[in-house]
Amino acid sequence: MDDGFKTETFLRGPKLEDFEYLGCKVGQGTYGQVYKARRKDIPDDRSYALKEIESQGFSLSTCRETSLLRELKHPNVINLLGVILCHTDRKVLLLLDYAEYDLCQMIKFHKTSKKDKKPVKMAKGTIKSILYQILEGIQYIHSSGVLHRDLKPANILIMGEGIQRGRVKIADFGFSRLFRNPLKPLTEVDNVVVTLWYRAPELLLGDKHYTTAIDMWSVGCIFAELLTYEPIFSCRQENNRENSPYHHDQLDSIFRVMGFPLETDWEDMKEMPEYITLQEEFKPCNYSNNTLVKYMEKQNINPTSKDVAFLQKLLVMDPNKRITSEQALKDAIFQKEPFPTGDVFSGLEIPYPERKFVESDTSDRRGKKRKYSTTSGAQQSDQTQGQYGKQIRMSNPTTLSE
Numbered sequence: 001m002d003d004g005f006k007t008e009t010f011l012r013g014p015k016l017e018d019f020e021y022l023g024c025k026v027g028q029g030t031y032g033q034v035y036k037a038r039r040k041d042i043p044d045d046r047s048y049a050l051k052e053i054e055s056q057g058f059s060l061s062t063c064r065e066t067s068l069l070r071e072l073k074h075p076n077v078i079n080l081l082g083v084i085l086c087h088t089d090r091k092v093l094l095l096l097d098y099a100e101y102d103l104c105q106m107i108k109f110h111k112t113s114k115k116d117k118k119p120v121k122m123a124k125g126t127i128k129s130i131l132y133q134i135l136e137g138i139q140y141i142h143s144s145g146v147l148h149r150d151l152k153p154a155n156i157l158i159m160g161e162g163i164q165r166g167r168v169k170i171a172d173f174g175f176s177r178l179f180r181n182p183l184k185p186l187t188e189v190d191n192v193v194v195t196l197w198y199r200a201p202e203l204l205l206g207d208k209h210y211t212t213a214i215d216m217w218s219v220g221c222i223f224a225e226l227l228t229y230e231p232i233f234s235c236r237q238e239n240n241r242e243n244s245p246y247h248h249d250q251l252d253s254i255f256r257v258m259g260f261p262l263e264t265d266w267e268d269m270k271e272m273p274e275y276i277t278l279q280e281e282f283k284p285c286n287y288s289n290n291t292l293v294k295y296m297e298k299q300n301i302n303p304t305s306k307d308v309a310f311l312q313k314l315l316v317m318d319p320n321k322r323i324t325s326e327q328a329l330k331d332a333i334f335q336k337e338p339f340p341t342g343d344v345f346s347g348l349e350i351p352y353p354e355r356k357f358v359e360s361d362t363s364d365r366r367g368k369k370r371k372y373s374t375t376s377g378a379q380q381s382d383q384t385q386g387q388y389g390k391q392i393r394m395s396n397p398t399t400l401s402e
């Protein structure tokens with residue numbers, strides 16, 4: 001760890017006592033606790049996220065996250081503001097931008113909300129601006145030689161009121177990045193189900209030489225979901241061979257929408273490690289009438305729209321033929337009204353509910369009242385039972401000591 005970082009972090013950086021907890025625990029809370037906090041040492045009306053790292057000191061995952069976030073600085077990537085050591089509990093906390101919203105909760109809002117008995121639609125300008133800012137953030141991440149590998153609505157955060165109002169921040173709650181036993185399947189990390197719905201077909205077929213194209217597939221899945229409010233390749237969780245990248249049901253879900261790829265669609269498919277299993281388990285003729293355009297039409301999206309034409313450039317089975325983030329940002333779709341805006345809400349009122357407070361008064365080990373909250377297992381499971389992964393089994397909650 002370089003001296004500059006040590007000074008910046010351990011000598012001059014903010015201290016835990018400089019923050020006032022707003023008594024809420026937000027976010028998935030499965031991999032570490034994330035708290036919303038405010039500065040009390042200086043006049044600053046901004047909110048901050050304090051991510052408590054679930055480990056004593058600097059685990060390899062913490063080092064990986066800290067070093068990655070120190071290097072990656074872009075308006076559309078979550079910003080690490082500081083690292084705080086809590087000596088009493090030997091806890092490490094990451095001080096980050098606090099993003100009030102994420103696409104998971106925004107999509108859920110549009111799926112369930114009605115105004116005058118009609119669904120509340122996401123404005124076209126909002127969708128385009130979100131897509132544009134995701135592409136800008138992912139272009140930067142890719143240009144830095146990094147793959148995200150787990151892009152999904154829950155990892156697309158959006159800033160609330162304040163100087164960064166309506167700005168997309170690409171984050172990663174980290175399940176796929178946890179330093180874990182490489183022999184463990186990526187679908188399960190620390191008892192948490194990792195969703196496969198946004199995973200590119202080449203990964204599901206065991207490709208070990210995957211590229212930035214895997215993230216572009218996920219961007220396509222997210223764009224489709226912004227248009228329809230439904231995950232395009234959803235499927236139930238399956239128990240597959242230990243440690244195998246191959247997931248039959250997820251591939252079936254993709255083929256049901258896209259059709260089964262012809263030899264000419266994806267020449268290298270037969271080079272995939274799991275191609276033999278694919279041939280054994282799938283009959284291409286079962287998917288012969290399925291196309292993305294037909295799927296979107298069934299979802300009441302105009303099949304001849306520019307949105308669907310652009311989606312077809314993202315959701316391409318062959319990773320070598322999939323559009324890159326640079327190409328996507330230059331697409332004609334962004335040269336037409338409504339133009340993408342820096343505030344995806346375009347200054348309009350934000351209709352989405354703010355993150356839930358989770359309050360429960362419990363006394364700590366020393367019998368002292370805690371100033372902030374923790375969550376009982378039940379509440380946490382409610383809070384974390386997202387549509388992107390089944391019921392998440394929770395580890396026991398721990399909270400920061402005073």
Ligand SMILES: Cc1ccc(-n2nc(C(C)(C)C)cc2NC(=O)NCCCNC(=O)OC(C)(C)C)cc1
Binds near residue numbers: 051141172173174177
């Ligand atoms: C182990 C590990 C975990 C996460 C990351 N990681 N990687 C990225 C890139 C790829 C987007 C730059 C970002 C992260 N880490 C994070 O995004 N951490 C922030 C998560 C904080 N959670 C958070 O802000 O939660 C609320 C509920 C307040 C929105 C790296 C490594």
